[in-house]
Amino acid sequence: IAGITQAPTSQILAAGRRMTLRCTQDMRHNAMYWYRQDLGLGLRLIHYSNTAGTTGKGEVPDGYSVSRANTDDFPLTLASAVPSQTSVYFCASSDSGKKGGDTLKFGQGTRLTVV
Amino acid sequence: QKEVEQNSGPLSVPEGAIASLNCTYSDRGSQSFFWYRQYSGKSPELIMFIYSNGDKEDGRFTAQLNKASQYVSLLIRDSQPSDSATYLCAVIPSGSARQLTFGSGTQLTVLP
Numbered sequence: 001i002a003g004i005t006q007a008p009t010s011q012i013l014a015a016g017r018r019m020t021l022r023c024t025q026d027m028r029h030n031a032m033y034w035y036r037q038d039l040g041l042g043l044r045l046i047h048y049s050n051t052a053g054t055t056g057k058g059e060v061p062d063g064y065s066v067s068r069a070n071t072d073d074f075p076l077t078l079a080s081a082v083p084s085q086t087s088v089y090f091c092a093s094s095d096s097g098k099k100g101g102d103t104l105k106f107g108q109g110t111r112l113t114v115v
Numbered sequence: 116q117k118e119v120e121q122n123s124g125p126l127s128v129p130e131g132a133i134a135s136l137n138c139t140y141s142d143r144g145s146q147s148f149f150w151y152r153q154y155s156g157k158s159p160e161l162i163m164f165i166y167s168n169g170d171k172e173d174g175r176f177t178a179q180l181n182k183a184s185q186y187v188s189l190l191i192r193d194s195q196p197s198d199s200a201t202y203l204c205a206v207i208p209s210g211s212a213r214q215l216t217f218g219s220g221t222q223l224t225v226l227p
Contacts, residue, residue, distance in 0.1 A: 033214065040123070042203065042219035043159070050213075058214065090158055096213050102147050104215060106158035 002027045004107035006091050012113045013081050021076040021110050023091030031096045032074040033058075033104065034066060036087040043090065049074055050096065081114045088112075118142060121204050121218035129226050134191040136202050136221050141185070144209030148180055148187045151203040153220065159203055162189070194225040 004025045013019050025032065034046040035058075045058030049068040063085060065077045074093075078085055088111050092104040120139045128134045136150075147166055151159040165171045165178040165187065177190040187206075191198055201220040207213055 031213070035217075040219060042119075043205075043217040045214055045216070048214050059216075102207060102213055102215070103149065103161050103164055104151075104159075106160070109158050 004091055004093055004105060006089075006107035006110050008110060009108065010111040010113075012115060013078075015082055015114055016080050019078045019081055019112070021078075021089055021091075021112070023074045023076070023107060024072050025074075025091075025093045025105075026072065027093060027095070027105065028071060029093035029095045029105070030071070031094045032068065033092045033094075034064070034074070034076045035090045035092065036060065036085075037090060037109075038087050046076065046089075081112075083114045086112060086114045118208060118216050119204055119206055119218035121202075121221045123219060124222040125224055126221055127224045127226055128194050130194060130196060132194050132225075134194045134198065134223055134225070136189040136191075136204075136223065137186060138188065138204030138218055139186045140204075140206045140208075142206070142208040143182075143185060145185075145206045146209070147207040148178070149205040149215065150176075150178060150187075150189045151205060151217075153201045153203060155200075162202075191223075196225045196227050199224050 007022045033048045035043040047066040049055045091107040149164045150162045153159040163178045171178045175192045179188045203220045204218040205215040
């Protein structure tokens, strides 16, 4: 089934540790995104990539980095986790070159708790 | 001021009624508008998108866009308990390189 797979689905992480959240899509979508979702704040964009080899900063990029070595994978790295990064993280993709292609397809989410 | 504003609710309607969800946005140049539904503990899923002023209907759902007043709404006719979820409004602001900005969502409960 075509879609987006995130791993892990949940994680408890000690503050100061490094962590990479994985995201893989098999739809050949050109654009990929990382959002975090916190109660009362909705979905906020962390980083995005419009095409393989390029990335950009979203609304809340500090403390996070991304890479886009190929079309399918878009990992998100927390270099040194802090408790304020406790959140639910969603990876998404879109086929932005098509008419109506701005619509996002989301992964199942990663629930991260930093203690 | 947030770019996309929604009433957080909760909004409760009886089964069979029309649920009306509203969203306002601050960037007058925004061109694309979306409604997503998110069940508790799940990821958001697209309900509808709308680009032009007026109404767009899809089954029990109607999206309404008024660019002059900078609001977009979602009507759910014949509401069902299975419609109980959080509804997220999203827009693509001008100059945003096509990234969606989301509102904080409205929680809807349809009472049997």
